[in-house]
Amino acid sequence: MTIPVFVLSGFLGSGKTTLLLRMLEESKKLGLRPGILMNELGKADVDGLILEGHSSASIEKLLDGCVCCSKKSELTGSLQALLVRKPDILFIELTGVANPEEIADVLTEPGLLGRVALKQVITVLDAENFMDYNSLFASDKQLVRTLRRQVEVADLILVNKTDYVHRIRLHQIEKAIRKLNGHAMLVYTTHCRVELKPILEGVQPVQKGPLTVRPIRMTKITTHPKEPSTAGTGRGMHPADSPEPAETAPSHSRVRTVTLPWNQAAGLTKADVDAFLQRWKDGLIRAKGYVTFAESSHMHLLQYAGKRSYWEPSFYQGEPYLVFIGIDLDTDRLSEEWQRLQDTPQPQSLEPESGRRRK
Numbered sequence: 001m002t003i004p005v006f007v008l009s010g011f012l013g014s015g016k017t018t019l020l021l022r023m024l025e026e027s028k029k030l031g032l033r034p035g036i037l038m039n040e041l042g043k044a045d046v047d048g049l050i051l052e053g054h055s056s057a058s059i060e061k062l063l064d065g066c067v068c069c070s071k072k073s074e075l076t077g078s079l080q081a082l083l084v085r086k087p088d089i090l091f092i093e094l095t096g097v098a099n100p101e102e103i104a105d106v107l108t109e110p111g112l113l114g115r116v117a118l119k120q121v122i123t124v125l126d127a128e129n130f131m132d133y134n135s136l137f138a139s140d141k142q143l144v145r146t147l148r149r150q151v152e153v154a155d156l157i158l159v160n161k162t163d164y165v166h167r168i169r170l171h172q173i174e175k176a177i178r179k180l181n182g183h184a185m186l187v188y189t190t191h192c193r194v195e196l197k198p199i200l201e202g203v204q205p206v207q208k209g210p211l212t213v214r215p216i217r218m219t220k221i222t223t224h225p226k227e228p229s230t231a232g233t234g235r236g237m238h239p240a241d242s243p244e245p246a247e248t249a250p251s252h253s254r255v256r257t258v259t260l261p262w263n264q265a266a267g268l269t270k271a272d273v274d275a276f277l278q279r280w281k282d283g284l285i286r287a288k289g290y291v292t293f294a295e296s297s298h299m300h301l302l303q304y305a306g307k308r309s310y311w312e313p314s315f316y317q318g319e320p321y322l323v324f325i326g327i328d329l330d331t332d333r334l335s336e337e338w339q340r341l342q343d344t345p346q347p348q349s350l351e352p353e354s355g356r357r358r359k
C-alpha cells in the first residue's frame with residue numbers, strides 16, 4: 001500500500017502548524033493514523049511541542065537546519081522510521097524557507113519509492129505580509145526564489161490571515177500568485193479554515209486498531225551546504241531538555257535563528273518581552289517560545305508573527321526559552337541585549353501579565 005504524503009509549505013509564521021493541527025483533527029475523524037515529519041530551523045522545537053498537546057500521531061523531528069538543504073539520506077531515514085510505525089497518511093511540515101520540490105525529489109529515493117506517494121503540496125501564505133516579504137527580500141535572490149517556488153509548485157494555496165487585510169490587497173495577492181501558478185486551487189482563509197474532507201478524500205486506514213502514542217525521536221540534521229555547519233552530530237534531544245542558552249543556529253541565507261534562555265527570577269513581564277520584540281522588529285520575522293512569569297508557575301506560549309505577538313496558555317513542562325528568527329539579525333547583539341535585560345533588576349509590577357508597559 002502506498003502511503004499518501006502531504007507537504008505543508010509556506011513562509012515563516014504563515015500558518016503551517018495551524019493547518020497541520022486542522023489536518024490532524026480531520027484525520028482523526030476519518031480514523032486515520034497520521035505520521036508527521038517536522039522540520040525546524042532552530043535547535044528548539046516549538047511547533048512539535050504544540051503538536052504534542054493535540055495529537056497521538058507518530059512524529060519525527062529534524063531540528064536545527066532546513067531539510068531541503070540537508071543530506072537526502074537523513075530525510076529518507078526519518079520517513080522510513082515513520083513508515084515502520086505503519087501510518088495511513090504522512091504530513092511533512094517544512095521550515096518557512098524550504099523548497100518543497102526538494103522533498104518531492106526525496107520521495108523517489110530507492111528506500112521510499114513505491115512506499116510513499118506525494119499527494120499534495122499545500123502552501124500557506126500570510127496575506128498581510130506576502131507582498132512586503134517579496135519586496136523586503138528583493139535583495140536576497142535566494143529567499144525570493146524560495147518564496148516563489150513555494151507558490152509555483154503548490155497544488156493548493158491558502159491565502160491565510162485574511163482577517164488582517166482589505167479585499168483590495170487580496171486582489172493584488174491573487175494577481176501575484178497567478179503569475180507564478182495558474183493551476184493551483186486558491187482558497188482565502190483565516191486560521192487555515194478550509195474544507196479538508198475533499199483534500200483527504202480517498203485516504204484509507206491501512207490497518208484497523210487503536211491509535212497508539214509513539215515515542216518522539218529527534219534528529220539533528222546538517223545545515224545548508226553553503227553554510228559553515230556546526231550541526232550534524234546526530235545526537236538525540238529529548239523535548240524536556242533545556243535548549244542551550246543564547247545559541248546561534250547556522251543560518252539559511254540571510255535567515256538567522258537564535259535561542260534565548262528565560263530566567264523567571266529576572267521578573268520580566270509580557271510587556272517587557274513585547275517591548276523587546278518591538279525594539280528588534282526590523283528584520284525580525286518570527287519569534288516563539290515558552291515562558292513563565294514570576295507571579296504564577298503557568299507556562300505561556302509566545303507566538304510572534306507578522307509583527308504581532310500572541311500569548312496563549314500552554315501545558316509545556318520543559319525549560320522555558322524563546323526563539324527569534326529574522327533576516328540579517330545581529331544575533332550576538334540581540335543575545336547580549338537580552339542578557340542585559342534579564343540581568344537588570346525589574347521593578348515590582350502590580351499587573352505583570354497584563355501586557356501593559358511599566359513606567
Ligand SMILES: Nc1nc2c(ncn2[C@@H]2O[C@H](COP(=O)(O)OP(=O)(O)OP(=O)(O)O)[C@@H](O)[C@H]2O)c(=O)[nH]1
Nearest residue numbers: 012013014015016017018096160161190191303305
Ligand atoms: N490573526 C490570525 N492569526 C493567525 C492566522 N493563522 C495563524 N495565525 C497565528 O499566527 C501564528 C503563527 O502560526 P503558525 O501556524 O505557527 O505558523 P507557521 O507557518 O507554522 O510558523 P513557522 O513554523 O514559524 O514557520 C500563530 O499564533 C497562529 O495562531 C490567521 O488567519 N489570522
